[in-house]
Amino acid sequence: MSRFGDFPKQINVPIPTDETGMVGRECPNAECEGYFKLQPGTGLTGDDLDCVCPYCGHRGKPDQFWTKEQIEYAKSYTPNMPTLLRPVFDAVWNAAGWERSFNYDENGKWTRRD
């Protein structure tokens, strides 16, 4: 187990919802590409829940139903690097005998020290 075991291997991009809290989805079936909206967190749980297109019945993994706009948004998304790298800094400081990196305040906010 590496000291960097907590380092995030993927970045979660927050996908914006519309004014009613719905998230747009697009059918990945090239002959359909139907657009529909879902309300996230409707109570369905499980790791392998399929998403089903209401137009053509195409069934697939939820991450196949992103709209083209959402994919472009995710590609352009810039994560907050200090927040993303905090586990790495904590591990480095920890290896040096400190409890955690003191470049972060008690709320986990990056505080640059001169």
Ligand SMILES: [Zn+2]
């Ligand atoms: Zn479809």
